[in-house]
Amino acid sequence: MDEIVSSAAANPASAGPDSRFAAKIFPSPNHGERKNPDGTPGRRPDMLILHYTGMPVAGEALQWLCNPVSQVSSHYFVFENGHTLQLVPEGRRAWHAGASHWAGETDINSCSIGIEIANPGHPGGLPDFPDAQIAATLNLCRDICERWSIPPERVLAHSDVAPGRKIDPGEKFPWRHFAEGGVGLWTEAPPIRGGRFFARGESGQPVEALQAMFAMLGYGVAVDGVFDEKLEAVVAAFQRHWRPEKVDGVADSSTITTLRDLLAATQGARMA
Ligand SMILES: [Zn+2]
Numbered sequence: 637m638d639e640i641v642s643s644a645a646a647n648p649a650s651a652g653p654d655s656r657f658a659a660k661i662f663p664s665p666n667h668g669e670r671k672n673p674d675g676t677p678g679r680r681p682d683m684l685i686l687h688y689t690g691m692p693v694a695g696e697a698l699q700w701l702c703n704p705v706s707q708v709s710s711h712y713f714v715f716e717n718g719h720t721l722q723l724v725p726e727g728r729r730a731w732h733a734g735a736s737h738w739a740g741e742t743d744i745n746s747c748s749i750g751i752e753i754a755n756p757g758h759p760g761g762l763p764d765f766p767d768a769q770i771a772a773t774l775n776l777c778r779d780i781c782e783r784w785s786i787p788p789e790r791v792l793a794h795s796d797v798a799p800g801r802k803i804d805p806g807e808k809f810p811w812r813h814f815a816e817g818g819v820g821l822w823t824e825a826p827p828i829r830g831g832r833f834f835a836r837g838e839s840g841q842p843v844e845a846l847q848a849m850f851a852m853l854g855y856g857v858a859v860d861g862v863f864d865e866k867l868e869a870v871v872a873a874f875q876r877h878w879r880p881e882k883v884d885g886v887a888d889s890s891t892i893t894t895l896r897d898l899l900a901a902t903q904g905a906r907m908a
Contacts, residue, residue, distance in 0.1 A: 653722040655783075657776040658712060664702040664723040666709035666731050670746045681726065683748035683790040684780055684819075685733055685797060686773075688805040690757035697754060707731060710752040718772030726780070736797035737856025738790075744797050749780055753805055762808055770810060777819040789854070789902045791820035793877050799855065800869030807880035823897040825879040826890050834887040838863045846887055849895050850874065853902065863887075 653661055670679035687710065689697035694715050700706050701713065701723055710732040713721045724730040732750030741747055753773055755765060765773075780786065793809070794802045815822030834843055844861035850870050851857050857870045868885035875883040879894050 654726040655712070655720075655722065655776055655779050657772065657779055658720045658722040660721060662698070662702065662713070662721040662723055664709040664730075665704045666701070666707055667724040667728040668731075670727070670729045671743060672746075673741070673743070679729075679746045681747055681749045681784050682786055683738070683744065683792065684777060684786050685744065685748045685750045685792055685794055686777075686805050686809065687732060687750060687752045687794045688755040688757045688809075689752050690755070690759060690804060692756050692760055694754035697752065701752060710750040712749075712751045712776060714751060714753045714769055714773050714776065716754050716766050716769050718766075718768035720772055720776060726784075733794065733797055735801065738792065738797045739854040742856075749784070749786075751776065753809075755805070757804060758806060762806055764808060765810070770813065774814055774817045774819060777814065778817065781819055788815070788819070788821040792854075793873070795873045795876050796855070799873035800866060803873075803876065807876045807883050811877055811880075821898060821901055822878070823894060823901055825881070825894040828882055828888060828890045831889045833889065834863055834892075836863050836865065836868045836885070843867070846892065849892075849899060852899055853895065 669677045671677055672679045691697040698713055701709050709724050709730045711722065711724045711726055711730050713723055726749055729745050730750050731745055733744040733748060736744035738744060751773065753765065753769065756763060794804045811820060812822050814820045834846060839862045841861065843863045844859055847857050847859040847867060851859055855870045857867060871887050871891065872883050872885040874895065875891060878898060879891050
């Protein structure tokens, strides 16, 4: 895999796209060297981050990701009709995640591959992702996960690694469909009912236990027993991905059971 990293880095544009599901290369100048946590170069991507563009017009989003002024980019860009471009070689560090955290890592750009999915997002009324776009994105994700051996629990939303700051690709992204197609982790959330729940303002041992569970899954959350604005943002990010029927930042029993089931599934995946 080191050879793939170095050859891609040395030869960014002449060899064609890294994925057979990208039609062509449309280069962005916004990338750098992948770095290991100790600062040495050559980090291998082992995480996949999905985004929506959040702009009304796909072409304008693409131009922005390729504009040196923007200082942002992604490895791939998927249009509404499924047409897919590669902007940055997979061996290079694209600038898509920003200030982020997952499972103890804060340089998410160095360890991830980023895909921008053209969609106007919440500011544009969160329209459905067209079927052709979902099919193309799923093929691309499956290919990337296979070639880089990315485990299901490291296929994440931008909102998972930057809760409170980012909400893309949003609660309408079909994560269950992706998991059924072999990409990402999914457990079926139980129905939303009444009963004990935890919300902002509470504190104590049960809140601490809840925080520990979110931290174990990978979220960047303090385990201090205080249900503050930051924990509320983490709960909302979790719901956006795994319990999208209700995204309110309140840890109800359906949310907590889903979290527990996911942790069990993750432990199983890690032991397999
Ligand atoms: Zn994003």
